[in-house]
Amino acid sequence: MIEQLIEFVTNNLFLVGAWVIVLVGFLLNEKRRAGKSLSPTQAVIRMNRENALVVDVREPKDYKTGHVSGALNWPLTKLDEFVSEVPKYSERPILVVCKVGSSAGAAVKKLSAAGHPDVSRIAGGMMDWTANNLPVKK
Numbered sequence: 001m002i003e004q005l006i007e008f009v010t011n012n013l014f015l016v017g018a019w020v021i022v023l024v025g026f027l028l029n030e031k032r033r034a035g036k037s038l039s040p041t042q043a044v045i046r047m048n049r050e051n052a053l054v055v056d057v058r059e060p061k062d063y064k065t066g067h068v069s070g071a072l073n074w075p076l077t078k079l080d081e082f083v084s085e086v087p088k089y090s091e092r093p094i095l096v097v098c099k100v101g102s103s104a105g106a107a108v109k110k111l112s113a114a115g116h117p118d119v120s121r122i123a124g125g126m127m128d129w130t131a132n133n134l135p136v137k138k
Helices: 002-011 013-034 040-050 060-065 076-089 104-113 125-131
Strands: 053-056 094-097 119-122
Touching: 002 013, 040 094, 040 119, 076 104, 094 104, 094 125, 104 119, 119 125
Parallel strands: 053 094, 094 119
Antiparallel strands: none
16 A cells, blocks of 8 residues: 555655645644644643633533633624723733634634734643543533
8 A cells, every 4th residue: 555655646746746735835824823822731831820811712501511710701703792801801811712622713813803912722622621631610
């Protein structure tokens, strides 16, 4: 099978090269769009050392099933309604969490555009948070 793969690559250098360029471009764009991310452990460190504020962008029914202690629930679908609250927290870092870490990037972008200087997302969202056995409040 490896031999077939090598043969395919050598026979289709332009196709493979174009695929690699598209893949790298896609990954770089996704990373840029999603903003800075922290692991759940790094998030806990920032919460403890810098009094970071956690913003949970899941819908209220998901938030109620379990969330990071002290997290505010600003659903992504209604985030524009909460943007006016951002200046109140200008002295604290904001950490955004969602279900799996994919939709938090959009919230990071909006909160950063609202003028907050330090907004990050928690990589892996609540799925990684609970997988790392970190405390959840119901």
